[in-house]
Amino acid sequence: MIEIQNITVQFGGNKVLNDISMTFEQGEMIGLVAPNGTGKSTFMNVLMNYVKPLKGKVVFKDSLSYSNKSNEVKIHKFVSMMPDQSDLYNHLSGREHLKMFATMWQSDVKLIDETIEALNMKHYVNKKTGTYSLGMRQRLCFAMQIVANTEIMMMDEVMNGLDPNNVEIISNLLLQKKAEGKIIIIASHLLDNLEKYADRIFLFNKGKLVDSNQIIEGFSQAQIKTIRVKNMASDTKKQFQELFPTIKLQTLTNGMSLIHLPSSEASLLSSLTSFLVERNVVDFAFGKVTLNDLYSMYYHEDQNVPAI
Structure with missing residues (x-):
């Protein structure tokens, strides 16, 4: 469980996040949708304690919050964010990266080979990552988080640079992790994919997180709308x-x-x-109105933009 209590983040005179409160439950896949620069990455960085809010706090299981360094260590044992491609060490192999993450999070080492198999990485995982293509590096970053096997997983543009086959493979693996009771938070511009799999989708407006169902009533329901x-x-x-x-x-x-x-x-x-x-x-x-429609209505229309 993640309970977000009155979180505000301000850079200069700009409130990037403005008094946000909400709760995410185990077994939920949460989608975050917005143009760049509107707060998606900042929001996840607050959940990781990489950005400290001006006010408010984030509470996890057992009433843990980022009140001290000891609590941060405890929280990061069950909360992780998918690494960025710039975090990879070009002189290490993909398998060495996976072993490193399994060791850091003390997860089951059997997950390494299972994940390599699931993501079709066997033919390159033992090569140095400096030789990898963009798509191969992205799959490795995703695999590293899967191997960490934390209860809460956060991902920023997880599908970036992937072909449709790999998008489908990763989506199915995410559904498997959701079924295991994990909270998965994904920021993505791949809207068709996100709409298929996310339980709740939030858009950003003036520092607020807005549920898609508030914008169009019953948006998430499979009805002719x-x-x-x-x-x-x-x-x-x-x-x-x-x-x-x-x-x-x-x-x-x-x-x-x-x-x-x-x-x-x-x-x-x-x-x-x-x-x-x-x-x-x-x-x-x-x-029904698609997420692509909703995005265009909400962010690109001069008129009919819902007032928050």
């Missing part, structure tokens, strides 16, 4: 708003128009379908 229409003509939009004045129509910066549905009643869906087909609009789909 919208019609997504590509390249909807201006005159069609005008006609739509005249015929359906109570239904919200929103156009994103990528040209996608979202028709936000007040309900998924068959009669309403039939009426909207007929309206579109009669005007030769055929490139549309029913579904």
Whole structure:
């Protein structure tokens, strides 16, 4: 469990984190989404005690907080952050890095070979990391955290530089760790992937963490919430708003128009379908608002940005 109590971080006159309070439970995968420079990395650095807040505190199991160095040592036995590629030693092999992390966290050494096998690293893990490609180095950094096997794992852009096959392999391994009861906190720009696997997704706004369900009610539920229409003509939009004045129509910066549905009643869906087909609009789909849609709505729209 992580209990975040009134955390505020300020750099100069800018409150990067502004009085944040929330709780994360064991067995949760938490997604953090925001443009660069809005507080994602700072938030995780506070959880690791790499950045000290102006006020507030973070409380872990057994009421432990970063009140002294002894407590920090105890907390870091069950909390870890995935290392950065710049943390790798080019003169050491991947296997030596994994042994180092297993030793530091006193985890089961059997995890080393299991993780190497799961991540398809056998053909290069005994080579020096100075010879690794970007994707190989990223897999090693992820493997190091898996081998540490802590109860709480934090990752900043874990999928960076990976091809789709390795994204899928890592995602499945994360689901396995979640099933083991670990808290996994991931900051990512790979939104389609994050939406598939995260239990809760938070966006950053003016120093606050905002639950995606606060922005769009029921966002995380698998219900028909919208019609997504590509390249909807201006005159069609005008006609739509005249015929359906109570239904919200929103156009994103990528040209996608979202028709936000007040309900998924068959009669309403039939009426909207007929309206579109009669005007030769055929490139549309029913579904829920995607995380990519939500990101565009929240960070790139001049209007309709929710007030916090």
